[in-house]
Amino acid sequence: MREVVVAGVGMTPFGKWRERSTGSLVAEAVAEALEDARIEKPAEWRVVYYSRARNPRAGSTPCGTPVCPGSR
Structure with a gap:
């Protein structure tokens, strides 16, 4: 397994x-997470994951989706 950090x-x-x-x-949640982590430069992170609640009427399921890859 590889090392990961929240x-x-x-x-x-x-x-x-x-x-x-x-x-x-x-975008709002990611900006808040980067601020919480005190990350200011894109080179300081590799990837951001987000998840969302399920919408049973739409038949979707919870997910963990990578977004906003860093420049590293």
Whole structure:
């Protein structure tokens, strides 16, 4: 197994955000997580993962999705 670190966390408030895209919600949470981790430069991180709650009506399942690869 390889070493991984959870350096920071961020989240958006729970609710129905019909006026917002998934991307905008992810961007808000990722920005908060990077701030929490005190990471300012993209070279200081490799990848950010996000997960979302399941929407049973849409038939989707919870996921852990890599987003925003760093420049390392």
